[in-house]
C-alpha cells in the first residue's frame with residue numbers, strides 16, 4: 001500500500017463531513033471515490049492529500065503519518081511525492097503553459113533550463129505541446145486542464161489527488177483528459193485518487209468506493225471496476 005486511511009473523521013464546526021473512513025490505495029492504482037454532492041468527497045481528498053488535518057484517525061503515506069506532520073512537512077510532501085489536480089486547473093494566468101508546468105520544479109530548486117525541458121516533455125505527454133508558449137486565456141478548457149495535468153505530473157509524484165478534474169469540461173474533452181491521465185498514470189505507475197460525482201468518470205478507475213453522508217458504503221474494499229471499462 002502506498003497510502004492508508006484509518007478511521008478518518010473531519011467536521012466543520014458541528015457539521016460532520018467525513019465520519020470514520022478507512023481505505024487503502026495500492027501502488028499505481030487508480031481509485032475513484034464517488035458519491036452525491038455534499039457527501040464529503042472533497043473533504044476526504046483534502047485529508048488524504050495533507051491539505052487539511054483530520055480531527056481523528058490516521059493517514060499514512062509509506063510509513064509516514066501525514067496527519068501528524070507539520071504544515072511545512074505536508075506542503076513539502078505536496079511539492080514532491082504528491083500531485084494535485086482540481087476542477088479548474090488553477091493555472092497562473094500571467095504565465096505560459098510551459099512556465100506553469102515548470103513552476104513546481106523551479107520551486108523545488110531545479111535549474112531553469114532543465115525545468116523548461118521537463119515541462120515541454122510533460123506537455124507533450126499530455127498532448128498539448130502546441131500550446132507551450134500560450135497563456136491560459138488563449139487556451140480551451142480542455143487544453144488548460146491538460147496543462148494542469150502536466151503540472152501535477154511534472155515532479156513525477158507517486159500519487160495524484162484529483163478533485164472533479166473534468167467537472168468543468170464537456171463530455172468529449174473530459175473523456176480525453178481523463179483517458180490521458182489514466183494512460184500516463186499507468187505508464188509511470190503513479191497512483192491516482194479521483195473524486196467525482198459522475199459515474200462515467202469512475203469507469204476509468206481500477207476500483208470504486210462509494211461515499212454517503214461521510215462514510216463508505218462497505219468495508220472499504222470497494223468495487224472492482226470491470227476490466228474493459230477503462231480499456232486495459
Ligand SMILES: Nc1ncnc2c1ncn2[C@@H]1O[C@H](COP(=O)(O)OP(=O)(O)OP(=O)(O)O)[C@@H](O)[C@H]1O
Pocket residue numbers: 012015016017035036037038039040041042043044197
Ligand atoms: N469549508 C467548509 N466550511 C463549512 N462546511 C463545509 C466546508 N466544506 C465543506 N463543508 C460541508 O461538509 C460537507 C461535505 O462537503 P464536501 O465538499 O467534502 O462534499 P463533496 O462530496 O465534495 O461535495 P461536492 O461534490 O458538492 O463538492 C457538506 O455538508 C458541506 O456543506
